[in-house]
Amino acid sequence: MDIIEELEKRDYIEQLTHDKELREELNKGPIRFYVGIDPTADSLHIGHFISLMIASYLQKAGHQPIILIGGGTATIGDPSGKTDMRKMLSREELDKNAAALKKQIERFVTFEGDNGAIIVNNADWLLDLNYIDFMREIGSKFSVNKMLAAECYKARLETGLTFFEMGYMLLQSYDFLYLHDKYGCKLEIGGNDQWSNIIGGVELIRKIGADDSYGLTFKLLTTAEGKKMGKTEKGALWLNPERTSPYEFYQYWRNIGDSEVRKVLSMLTFIPMDEVEKLSSYKDERINETKKLLAYEITKLIHGEEEAKKAEEASNALFGNGGDISNMPSTKIEDENISILDALVLTNMASSKSQAKTLISQGGISLNDNKIEDVQYKLSSKDFEKGYAILKKGKKVFHKLEK
RNA sequence: GGGUAGGUGGUCGAGUGGUUAAUGGCACCAGACUGUAAAUCUGGCGACGAGAGUCUACGUUGGUUCGAAUCCAACCCUGCCCA
Numbered sequence: 001m002d003i004i005e006e007l008e009k010r011d012y013i014e015q016l017t018h019d020k021e022l023r024e025e026l027n028k029g030p031i032r033f034y035v036g037i038d039p040t041a042d043s044l045h046i047g048h049f050i051s052l053m054i055a056s057y058l059q060k061a062g063h064q065p066i067i068l069i070g071g072g073t074a075t076i077g078d079p080s081g082k083t084d085m086r087k088m089l090s091r092e093e094l095d096k097n098a099a100a101l102k103k104q105i106e107r108f109v110t111f112e113g114d115n116g117a118i119i120v121n122n123a124d125w126l127l128d129l130n131y132i133d134f135m136r137e138i139g140s141k142f143s144v145n146k147m148l149a150a151e152c153y154k155a156r157l158e159t160g161l162t163f164f165e166m167g168y169m170l171l172q173s174y175d176f177l178y179l180h181d182k183y184g185c186k187l188e189i190g191g192n193d194q195w196s197n198i199i200g201g202v203e204l205i206r207k208i209g210a211d212d213s214y215g216l217t218f219k220l221l222t223t224a225e226g227k228k229m230g231k232t233e234k235g236a237l238w239l240n241p242e243r244t245s246p247y248e249f250y251q252y253w254r255n256i257g258d259s260e261v262r263k264v265l266s267m268l269t270f271i272p273m274d275e276v277e278k279l280s281s282y283k284d285e286r287i288n289e290t291k292k293l294l295a296y297e298i299t300k301l302i303h304g305e306e307e308a309k310k311a312e313e314a315s316n317a318l319f320g321n322g323g324d325i326s327n328m329p330s331t332k333i334e335d336e337n338i339s340i341l342d343a344l345v346l347t348n349m350a351s352s353k354s355q356a357k358t359l360i361s362q363g364g365i366s367l368n369d370n371k372i373e374d375v376q377y378k379l380s381s382k383d384f385e386k387g388y389a390i391l392k393k394g395k396k397v398f399h400k401l402e403k
Numbered sequence: 404g405g406g407u408a409g410g411u412g413g414u415c416g417a418g419u420g421g422u423u424a425a426u427g428g429c430a431c432c433a434g435a436c437u438g439u440a441a442a443u444c445u446g447g448c449g450a451c452g453a454g455a456g457u458c459u460a461c462g463u464u465g466g467u468u469c470g471a472a473u474c475c476a477a478c479c480c481u482g483c484c485c486a
């Protein structure tokens with residue numbers, strides 16, 4: 001089975017260019033491929049997860065990943081899909097973010113060995129481009145008619161699209177050309193929302209004379225209703241433990257819908273496919289067990305075995321019977337006589353006191369397993385008999401208060 | 404540059420002088436039911452306040468009025484058509 005078949009089997013692939021040639025190329029021997037990541041934050045989020053999984057599979061098959069940090073293109077913002085223009089980031093912020101991202105990337109691809117990953121930053125070549133030269137050499141190869149027909153611009157055509165943003169495609173295509181010339185990079189991979197940008201690069205290289213450029217896109221992680229997965233009430237599901245704690249991360253996957261189980265096992269874990277098929281075919285209580293395994297595996301992949309165990313234990317302690325509760329999210333408080341409202345705001349369980357009151361009056365808050373009914377309740381030493389107090393919001397959100 | 408339609412809460416979208424903190428959908432939160440699932444039903448969803456209540460909000464800035472998201476003026480921004 002070749003690598004493309006393997007990826008197909010795991011349901012990753014959405015589209016690819018030059019089907020036959022690409023397979024041959026990949027089978028012929030190691031090639032270099034690239035995946036782009038925009039350093040708009042100091043952490044990857046779940047959307048990048050799949051790119052890195054695929055990069056990992058390709059690397060294991062002997063190919064060499066080039067991770068492109070979009071330091072130059074991040075200042076523009078990809079108009080595909082979204083409506084907002086991204087804010088500009090300073091060079092220092094971008095460098096800082098890029099360094100933080102590298103650490104996370106290391107969990108998926110290795111930087112060691114003959115086919116160790118290479119990290120490049122497109123700010124290094126994009127920022128010095130000369131506009132006139134660029135327009136003559138690159139701009140002349142793009143048809144506006146064709147670009148406007150592309151699916152990714154259609155939505156923007158109705159609400160407005162600036163030339164500035166349209167240039168994104170040219171720059172991303174130029175990245176591929178640059179990597180092709182400098183590193184012999186032959187393949188660009190990305191989410192399916194990148195399809196237009198990717199074929200832009202593939203065609204640019206072919207127009208200039210080469211015939212060994214390819215593109216591959218993978219499916220985006222969506223729920224059965226077609227919504228993007230990995231969104232939490234606090235925003236994205238981050239891979240950085242300071243932004244999304246391993247416990248929250250674990251809980252997110254523990255709580256996914258039955259219909260998502262197969263997809264998530266297949267795309268976000270390395271569990272063999274026949275095992276995946278078996279695990280996801282279960283019904284009712286057994287599939288609930290599968291979710292435990294799934295949450296553990298994914299958390300392990302991102303945060304390591306130790307953190308995954310801690311998250312699992314914290315969950316068992318709270319939802320099951322007993323167990324070690326030392327790993328649940330906790331906050332140290334100065335004054336044990338804090339009001340319940342302040343405690344809820346302090347722990348971020350409520351965004352405002354008003355919201356905290358609503359939660360209490362609807363019966364959504366309990367302290368040490370006793371439902372709180374009085375909005376004015378003040379904690380006292382008897383709530384800290386064990387040395388801590390456990391606040392619970394709804395059925396699933398726990399937080400430990402420590403003195 | 405000319406004409407024209409617009410800019411409303413997380414989002415979409417009503418409202419066109421006074422019970423309008425602003426209908427409704429979506430998103431989100433909680434309750435019931437369950438398997439830490441889905442679906443369904445119920446409640447909530449600007450901030451502050453224990454509460455009565457107070458404050459801040461309908462592109463920006465001024466104005467008219469007892470009273471403005473709603474009327475007027477200027478400005479900024481966006482779509483569409485023409486050039």
